[in-house]
Amino acid sequence: QVQFVQSGAEVKKPGASVKVSCKASGYSFSTYAIHWVRQAPGQRLEWMGLINAGNGYTKYSQRIQDRVTITRDTSASTAYMELSSLRSADTAIYYCARAAKQLVGDSYYYYMDVWGKGTTVTVSS
């Protein structure tokens, strides 16, 4: 079955960087994009960006685009999200999720169909 295994919890100091991995299995990695979404304690989900696992095209949220980098290693079926210049507000659970689409009439609609279990990143001095 389709699943994602994310890397373990991280504790970082303000100003540091963190890199979270998301290893896919159960499908052809290069045929889907992968999204990254985070959730700070008690907050709504926040979309961070996506990567087309086939051609490496990325799209980032403008809120964090100067600090986030999403990459992938197709040989390892793994996507990565690196966030730099960490601050306390970056304390959150970080999820990867597969991009899915469906055809309704002559229009495509997009959603996230399979999610990783999340990686907790804590930023604290």
Place this chain on the structure above:
Amino acid sequence: DIQMTQSPSSLSASVGDRVAFTCRAGQSISSSLNWYQQKAGEAPKVLISAASTLQSGVPSRFSGGGSGTHFTLTISSLQPEDFATYYCQQSYSTPWTFGQGTKVEI
């Protein structure tokens, strides 16, 4: 960014109740609206895509409707496993945005 607003923020209900909650988009998003269920300590799970398409394996007591700026999620007969937080999310344009969630409590 397209703002998504859910109401109510929380509701109390009993097993067997019919419950419905709404999601409003700050601009028209056609039918580019998805609903996710998140239980405590778990990742979100997609229930409905494209406003009204029930995902495989999701019980038929869940249904979604609406288009444009106003959307609804209905649970026809609440079950114990349905107590969770529900989020709407627009995929009309990036950045994809989520509502603040509706928490369904006993």
